[in-house]
Amino acid sequence: MVRRAALSVLLALLTAETAAADAENGRALAERHCARCHVVGEFNPHGGIGSTPSLQWIKKLPDWRDRFQTFYVRRPHLAFIKVKGLAPLTKLPPYATPIEIAPGDADDIFAFVEELPVPKGHSDITPIEGK
Numbered sequence: 001m002v003r004r005a006a007l008s009v010l011l012a013l014l015t016a017e018t019a020a021a022d023a024e025n026g027r028a029l030a031e032r033h034c035a036r037c038h039v040v041g042e043f044n045p046h047g048g049i050g051s052t053p054s055l056q057w058i059k060k061l062p063d064w065r066d067r068f069q070t071f072y073v074r075r076p077h078l079a080f081i082k083v084k085g086l087a088p089l090t091k092l093p094p095y096a097t098p099i100e101i102a103p104g105d106a107d108d109i110f111a112f113v114e115e116l117p118v119p120k121g122h123s124d125i126t127p128i129e130g131k
């Protein structure tokens, strides 16, 4: 019985470990949460906050993968993003509307960002035809 329980825990861990990231869920999460401050592809080309880089602009940085894999522990996010199951990184109250994500959500957001085209030139806003 104990052995069977241990086996199912192991199986659950293995399945979670190998679960493919879901870029569509990542898109939905980015549009819901990140677009408050960041321009997210063509979703809100004139939105976001002026002082905040667009998600696609960050991809111009050589270490953009590191930055997206750890965004929730990087300033300013650790002040308002909580990852379920992880202890909060600060005891201070959030200064922006809090966001709660599941651990796999970060992988999904990463999969979505991987698909975002990198803007050309200096501008991080690509006008959409007809708008």
Ligand code: HEC
Pocket: 029, 030, 033, 034, 035, 036, 037, 038, 051, 052, 053, 058, 067, 068, 071, 074, 075, 076, 077, 096, 109
């Ligand atoms: C309340 C505003 C706000 C929200 C919401 C927000 N960000 Fe950010 N983010 C910022 C700001 C401001 C910066 C720039 C920080 C800097 O330049 O030091 C930033 C920077 C980043 C960076 C670059 C980090 C670095 O250290 O270079 C990544 C990656 C990022 N955000 C991803 C995300 C993702 C993914 C989401 C949604 C899940 C998100 N952000 C939601 C404000 C926000």
